[in-house]
Amino acid sequence: MNLQRKIQQLLKPLIQPMIAVMIGLLTGALAIALVGESIFGTYKVMWDGAFGNFYFLTATLARATPIILVGLGLALAFRAGVFNMGAEGQMVLGAVCAALAALYVPGSGIVKLFSAFFAGFIAGGLWSLLAGWMEVKYKVQLLISTLLLNYVAVLFAGYLVAEPFQDKSGSAALAQTPMIDQSVWLPKLFAGMSVHMGFVIAVVGAVIFYVFLQFTSSGYEVRMLGKNPFFAEYGGINKHKVLLFSMFFSGGIAGLAGTVEVLGSQYRYVEGALTVPGYAWTGLMAALLANSNPLGTAVAAILLAALQTGAMGMERNTEVPLEIASVIQGVLILFVTAKFTLSWWKVKKKAGDVNGTV
Amino acid sequence: MELFDYSLFASAIRMVSPILLAALGGALCARVGIFNVGLEGLILAGAFSAIVGNYYSGSVIVAVLTGAFGGVLVSLLFGLATIKFKANPIVAGIAINFLVLGLTTFGLRAIFQVKGAFYDKDMNGLPKWDLPLIENIPVIGKLLYGHSPLVYMAFFAAILLYIFLFKTVVGFRILAVGKNEAAARSLGLKVTVLQYGAIVASGVLCGLAGTQLSLGQVTMFTEGMTAGRGFIALVAMMLGGSHPIGIIGSSLLFGLMDAMSIRLQGFSMPTQFTAMLPYVITIIAMFFLKDRGLESQASGQQSSR
Amino acid sequence: MTYRLEMKEMTKKYGDFLANDGISIQLKKGEVLAIVGENGAGKTTLMRMLYGLEQPTSGEIILNGKQAQFYGPQDAIEQGIGMVHQHFMLFSDFTVTENIVIGHEPMKNGFFNRKMAAEQVQKLSDQYKIQVDPSKKAGDCSVGEQQRIEILKVLYQGAEIIILDEPTAVLTPFEVEELLKTIRYLADQGKSIILITHKLPEVMKVADHVTVLRNGRVTGNVRKVDTSIDQLATMMVGRELQQLSERNQHNGEPLLELEAVSIKGKSSKPVLDQLSLTVHRGEIVGVAGVSGNGQSELIQAISGLISVDQGDIRLDGTKLMGKSVAFRRNVGLAHIPEDRYLWGAAKEATIEETGVMGYHNKKDFNKYSFILKSSFQEVVKTWIDRFEIKVKSLDDKSGNLSGGNLQKLIVARELGFETDFLIAAEPTRGVDIGAMEYIHEAILEKRNRGDGILLVSSELSEILLLSDRIAVMFEGKIVDVLDRQDATEERLSVLMAGGKEDESSTKNTTTA
Amino acid sequence: GGSEESENNSNSTSEDKKKIALVLPEKMGVNPFFQQMDEGAKQAAEEFGVELKTIESTDHAAIEENLRVAVAEGYDLIITSSFESEDALKKVAAENPDRQFAIIDTVVDLPNVQSVNFREHEAAYLLGAAAGLSTKTDKVGMVVAMDIPLMKKWTVAFEQGLKETNPEAEFLVNYVGSFSDPAKAKELALLQASKGADFVAGASAVGDLGVFEAAKEQGFFTSGQDIDRTEVDPEHVVLSQLKGTDAAAYETVKAFANGSFEPGVVEYGLKEKGVGLTYVTHESKTPLHSFVGQEAIDQVKALYDEIIAGNKVIENPLSE
Numbered sequence A: 001m002n003l004q005r006k007i008q009q010l011l012k013p014l015i016q017p018m019i020a021v022m023i024g025l026l027t028g029a030l031a032i033a034l035v036g037e038s039i040f041g042t043y044k045v046m047w048d049g050a051f052g053n054f055y056f057l058t059a060t061l062a063r064a065t066p067i068i069l070v071g072l073g074l075a076l077a078f079r080a081g082v083f084n085m086g087a088e089g090q091m092v093l094g095a096v097c098a099a100l101a102a103l104y105v106p107g108s109g110i111v112k113l114f115s116a117f118f119a120g121f122i123a124g125g126l127w128s129l130l131a132g133w134m135e136v137k138y139k140v141q142l143l144i145s146t147l148l149l150n151y152v153a154v155l156f157a158g159y160l161v162a163e164p165f166q167d168k169s170g171s172a173a174l175a176q177t178p179m180i181d182q183s184v185w186l187p188k189l190f191a192g193m194s195v196h197m198g199f200v201i202a203v204v205g206a207v208i209f210y211v212f213l214q215f216t217s218s219g220y221e222v223r224m225l226g227k228n229p230f231f232a233e234y235g236g237i238n239k240h241k242v243l244l245f246s247m248f249f250s251g252g253i254a255g256l257a258g259t260v261e262v263l264g265s266q267y268r269y270v271e272g273a274l275t276v277p278g279y280a281w282t283g284l285m286a287a288l289l290a291n292s293n294p295l296g297t298a299v300a301a302i303l304l305a306a307l308q309t310g311a312m313g314m315e316r317n318t319e320v321p322l323e324i325a326s327v328i329q330g331v332l333i334l335f336v337t338a339k340f341t342l343s344w345w346k347v348k349k350k351a352g353d354v355n356g357t358v
Numbered sequence B: 001m002e003l004f005d006y007s008l009f010a011s012a013i014r015m016v017s018p019i020l021l022a023a024l025g026g027a028l029c030a031r032v033g034i035f036n037v038g039l040e041g042l043i044l045a046g047a048f049s050a051i052v053g054n055y056y057s058g059s060v061i062v063a064v065l066t067g068a069f070g071g072v073l074v075s076l077l078f079g080l081a082t083i084k085f086k087a088n089p090i091v092a093g094i095a096i097n098f099l100v101l102g103l104t105t106f107g108l109r110a111i112f113q114v115k116g117a118f119y120d121k122d123m124n125g126l127p128k129w130d131l132p133l134i135e136n137i138p139v140i141g142k143l144l145y146g147h148s149p150l151v152y153m154a155f156f157a158a159i160l161l162y163i164f165l166f167k168t169v170v171g172f173r174i175l176a177v178g179k180n181e182a183a184a185r186s187l188g189l190k191v192t193v194l195q196y197g198a199i200v201a202s203g204v205l206c207g208l209a210g211t212q213l214s215l216g217q218v219t220m221f222t223e224g225m226t227a228g229r230g231f232i233a234l235v236a237m238m239l240g241g242s243h244p245i246g247i248i249g250s251s252l253l254f255g256l257m258d259a260m261s262i263r264l265q266g267f268s269m270p271t272q273f274t275a276m277l278p279y280v281i282t283i284i285a286m287f288f289l290k291d292r293g294l295e296s297q298a299s300g301q302q303s304s305r
Numbered sequence C: 001m002t003y004r005l006e007m008k009e010m011t012k013k014y015g016d017f018l019a020n021d022g023i024s025i026q027l028k029k030g031e032v033l034a035i036v037g038e039n040g041a042g043k044t045t046l047m048r049m050l051y052g053l054e055q056p057t058s059g060e061i062i063l064n065g066k067q068a069q070f071y072g073p074q075d076a077i078e079q080g081i082g083m084v085h086q087h088f089m090l091f092s093d094f095t096v097t098e099n100i101v102i103g104h105e106p107m108k109n110g111f112f113n114r115k116m117a118a119e120q121v122q123k124l125s126d127q128y129k130i131q132v133d134p135s136k137k138a139g140d141c142s143v144g145e146q147q148r149i150e151i152l153k154v155l156y157q158g159a160e161i162i163i164l165d166e167p168t169a170v171l172t173p174f175e176v177e178e179l180l181k182t183i184r185y186l187a188d189q190g191k192s193i194i195l196i197t198h199k200l201p202e203v204m205k206v207a208d209h210v211t212v213l214r215n216g217r218v219t220g221n222v223r224k225v226d227t228s229i230d231q232l233a234t235m236m237v238g239r240e241l242q243q244l245s246e247r248n249q250h251n252g253e254p255l256l257e258l259e260a261v262s263i264k265g266k267s268s269k270p271v272l273d274q275l276s277l278t279v280h281r282g283e284i285v286g287v288a289g290v291s292g293n294g295q296s297e298l299i300q301a302i303s304g305l306i307s308v309d310q311g312d313i314r315l316d317g318t319k320l321m322g323k324s325v326a327f328r329r330n331v332g333l334a335h336i337p338e339d340r341y342l343w344g345a346a347k348e349a350t351i352e353e354t355g356v357m358g359y360h361n362k363k364d365f366n367k368y369s370f371i372l373k374s375s376f377q378e379v380v381k382t383w384i385d386r387f388e389i390k391v392k393s394l395d396d397k398s399g400n401l402s403g404g405n406l407q408k409l410i411v412a413r414e415l416g417f418e419t420d421f422l423i424a425a426e427p428t429r430g431v432d433i434g435a436m437e438y439i440h441e442a443i444l445e446k447r448n449r450g451d452g453i454l455l456v457s458s459e460l461s462e463i464l465l466l467s468d469r470i471a472v473m474f475e476g477k478i479v480d481v482l483d484r485q486d487a488t489e490e491r492l493s494v495l496m497a498g499g500k501e502d503e504s505s506t507k508n509t510t511t512a
Numbered sequence D: 001g002g003s004e005e006s007e008n009n010s011n012s013t014s015e016d017k018k019k020i021a022l023v024l025p026e027k028m029g030v031n032p033f034f035q036q037m038d039e040g041a042k043q044a045a046e047e048f049g050v051e052l053k054t055i056e057s058t059d060h061a062a063i064e065e066n067l068r069v070a071v072a073e074g075y076d077l078i079i080t081s082s083f084e085s086e087d088a089l090k091k092v093a094a095e096n097p098d099r100q101f102a103i104i105d106t107v108v109d110l111p112n113v114q115s116v117n118f119r120e121h122e123a124a125y126l127l128g129a130a131a132g133l134s135t136k137t138d139k140v141g142m143v144v145a146m147d148i149p150l151m152k153k154w155t156v157a158f159e160q161g162l163k164e165t166n167p168e169a170e171f172l173v174n175y176v177g178s179f180s181d182p183a184k185a186k187e188l189a190l191l192q193a194s195k196g197a198d199f200v201a202g203a204s205a206v207g208d209l210g211v212f213e214a215a216k217e218q219g220f221f222t223s224g225q226d227i228d229r230t231e232v233d234p235e236h237v238v239l240s241q242l243k244g245t246d247a248a249a250y251e252t253v254k255a256f257a258n259g260s261f262e263p264g265v266v267e268y269g270l271k272e273k274g275v276g277l278t279y280v281t282h283e284s285k286t287p288l289h290s291f292v293g294q295e296a297i298d299q300v301k302a303l304y305d306e307i308i309a310g311n312k313v314i315e316n317p318l319s320e
């Protein structure tokens, strides 16, 4: 009885996402069938594209890296009860400042590397703090201001790399900074694979964040502020301080997402390279899917990245159009937080109870 | 200086109408307690289905209907996920954006056998209405003259929505649902029905917004042609406090700034800075409108927990 | 005569937990049935089934001789059942009228006829002698007024059976009187009323029948005229109640000192107006007053939750003005908040998390800024034992605790700080008499140890029972401070209503 | 890891047809430029009996990924395109020196890469010249996708051509801020028309359709990009600046199939007929509109002759 309950409890949170995955896959199957391709084969290709062998696995992890970090940053803000929608701007500013620091701070590679991390974190953090400060001081709603500040940040970063800091070497056609010296690059984890040190940073970050949130007193303050700000204030928690702190670190971590992309993958800031893939939105989804649990966010981020790399595999190897992947992804995510179990599971449980008593 | 002229304002009115329509749709959702970040997707669905309707029927009226219908279909999906299955509205909204982008691109391929954009020079766009009386109004006559019917419809819809929400019984109940869902339920109000109703209506409004985009402003469909307008609508909605009249104000502010930023491009300022103008001005405006739209924020915050 | 309502053998299971276990009640036309019982006895659950908010696991509901089933509140409403919830279900942005007519709005062509609605509400208000201001916003109404709105709403819906779940928990004595009168009046008009309450004197005043619940079962079903408070109490808690322990004599030093504290409000009248007050060691100072006269602000000003415009606040000689909440707590202030759900806990947090608030930075529970979970859990367990708090597990959500048990947890937490000074605001609101006993005893014990306590309560009996001195607040001022032996309910009531005992004479002299 | 797999694959490919991968840096849909490239490559693949797989990249990070996978999957030649792919190709090509690569529309200087470069600025110069000769209001506009350095190849050379043929002419430029926003592009064109421009060149990718619509509505004239767009609306789209990405892709595939593929830079300018202007360098099915007129075309042709003869050099605005 007790064991059964334990197992039920363990399985319960999995049921909903599984149903969502089923619905997503069924919709996809329908679309694939419409195009006249083999459903099973296509899904196999998708799976292979995401996890098929070590190479694809690392590619998935590489793609997950910025998503994890963005997700973690947002999760921190959500935990503190503020809805930070500004990850994109924070990430972009972090990226561009990290790139500039890596390029122009004098000194050895290691000095540049640290300054780049510092710059990326601070830039993202301050940008986010600005929204927090406007909220605390002037009651300017954070949800709107962060959304708006994204545009400003992206445009400003675009200006920096289109005008004063543009790469004038080579073909000089893109809005991008010059390439960063090799000594500042984050090392790849495996030769010839795209996953880099940033992934380790992200995972370690998730663990640290988890420990911080769950076991430290500051983490406790953040959580209580998110759960009931009045209770937090009553208990002696400095509401504004914790909020600003959370926003600063939230943006800072998003800034790190940009930083590791620059230092580990692109080796320069390229306009659009961080915004077009929608890392910020995917990170937002990861955080929400995991209910802002840091470890869950990391897992969700990897799964979302896998969906994307899987879709790329599908695009390469089948005639199924790429859009099908975004349809599958859309349907899947649409229902992934759905509470299907609410009625279905209950009915089942009742039936089980009756059986038990008879 | 030639920064301000009639064409500036006329252009602002044209460009603002899809945003206004969508923001009204978003406001309806917010009013029943559902924060809808899927506006972008809803508009895109409307834009695409309007083109499909137009292409097959050759009739603009049918196109408007199919445009609205496209918005409704997608909004029902959104409603199903958020109301029936209690999915997190923000996640569901983002999903809707992805989904519609994929579906419409796929649809371009499947229906029109093209990639990227569908354009047919024989396709008729929405007519421009030369309303006879309006032209004669001094000063603003010129601004209001010669727009597509959906432009007038957008402003009309705002006023209609205002009357609906604040003067009718159903509107009153919708407000009640948004303010305190638990209380509304305990009163025996048909909360779910009202929520679906609001979502469907928001689907219609966003569908029309899309129609105005694909058949009013231009006559074509291109992949991702909403280009972020859904998010601007979201901001306009929040800034306007989910109040129809407030939304007219916030949309117009945004449209005007956008139109102005285009004109400023000529004035030897980097275009990135001129393009920032609407966003910066909106942020500044928020300092004066602090308390607006708290409800929509609250709904957003709730879903984060 | 047949019963208007019968509930037979009602059972409700939450998982394996039996919230209601074969409960039966009967109710006639024009009758008031009181249901009493400890926190978590299953009163609310029973009523939720009657109102269609919960489906019974088994049992039947018979309405006017016919079996009835409710799938939702609208079914219940249609059949003439109305419920005034323990936590009001009001739309604070809507007017009183709108709140009352919602769901049955008068309309013309689909348009909401607000004018007619206001007239109808006024008529109803006159008919049942329930005073409200139809055009006011519900959020601006006092608690008592909000309650009247709820009752009018139910009447407007045409209810014949009216459920009132702990309606008096949040009312002032005067308002309670009014409500009881209203209940009686409604019963005389032929309405049937189910009243859930923890306050036995009210039961004795207004009920015809009493049903007592304990642990989900009926432990007593008596006519009012056949019973007494003591008997009811025994049926409720399953044991005799004890006398409060002796109060020892203490003439302590001044501990909390307020001097001319003022807070400007949004309106023209200040919220706190040159308020001065001293609490000594070994003393309970009760603050009586009709709610809304600045008590909340007084508490918040002392604990640092709102800023004070003028004046001086000292705790044991330390200036508190402009200091943070954390500072004040460290100097020696503990605080049982007046609203346990708003200030005192986070519903979504676990019991442990709710308990650890304020301790998380204390050095016994914090090492290298990590919270020492195990040592803290030890402490919480002692609280749970001492106050007999019913919890399933420390990881359960605080929101799942019954109100009484949550209150005990909060009281235990605040007493656990062992501070010299305690603010106890509405310490027993909505709490059953068994729990109330514990809390009162604990507060008195703290006093006897030589600590100072500021007791703010809308319950005059509580003030009279516990306080050494009683300060009466009116419109942001302390109008008088009475010693324990001088205070009577009548004298306090007059002061609370704004009248000075010698008001007429002073007035005369000034005008003369 | 990648090299191991390529070994596995190389024995299987030796007996098969040659395999070519075309890795596009973006999704094809948004840009006719890539559609054409795809078509050209496909056509050559069919004609010369090689296997061709087109891979679209969803975003910037996907480019490198796709290139690496193409290497791993044993494609004999991997063609990619555009500045966006430069970084990725540099990395991947350097790591796989035994593999052949080609990049269209930019230059990557590596021993195993063939670069196909376009001199669009030459065509833009001609278009500007034609505009300068045709305008009646002495006001000419251009609606540009984004204010990024790349677009200078269009704007600067166009202005040069315009000013050289018509020093009086005023040049209006506006930026859409997106490659796929026809509604905004249309507004910009309308704005330029309201300021008196009678010719507005479209250089906003998908947005050009919006420019064409504005022209139709307000009755001014416009031009398209890459392929002959005059067919869309012969009354208003009077010129088109051409860019033969199809030819470039076709030639690259053909050379590889015939074994004549060589690393290094292949230039496509006016001279090579890789870029051009309708009526001047290439025939058009639509008759020449009177707004431009044969006289103007003849004058532009003269400029064209000068350029191909090497007497006149149009600077690439990007190489300062």
Ligand SMILES: Nc1ncnc2c1ncn2[C@@H]1O[C@H](COP(=O)(O)OP(=O)(O)OP(=O)(O)O)[C@@H](O)[C@H]1O
Pocket (backbone or CB within 6 Å): C014, C017, C018, C019, C037, C038, C039, C040, C041, C042, C043, C044, C045, C046, C400, C401, C402, C403, C404, C432
């Ligand atoms: N939805 C639920 N799920 C699980 N247990 C529940 C639920 N609702 C009530 N209970 C449990 O049922 C028991 C009875 O609760 P109920 O609210 O009826 O008590 P009550 O008599 O109204 O208490 P109080 O005096 O505090 O208002 C409590 O122990 C409570 O924990």
Ligand SMILES: Nc1ncnc2c1ncn2[C@@H]1O[C@H](COP(=O)(O)OP(=O)(O)OP(=O)(O)O)[C@@H](O)[C@H]1O
Pocket (backbone or CB within 6 Å): C039, C040, C044, C086, C087, C166, C399, C400, C401, C402, C403, C404, C430, C431
């Ligand atoms: N999910 C749940 N699991 C367990 N118990 C629950 C749950 N939801 C509600 N309850 C219980 O349901 C009861 C009804 O809630 P209600 O808000 O009426 O509390 P209450 O105890 O009556 O509050 P108060 O004492 O403050 O008046 C509470 O006793 C609470 O313990």
Ligand SMILES: [Mg+2]
Pocket (backbone or CB within 6 Å): C043, C044, C045, C086, C165
């Ligand atoms: Mg109860």
Ligand SMILES: [Mg+2]
Pocket (backbone or CB within 6 Å): C039, C166, C403, C404, C430, C431
């Ligand atoms: Mg209770």
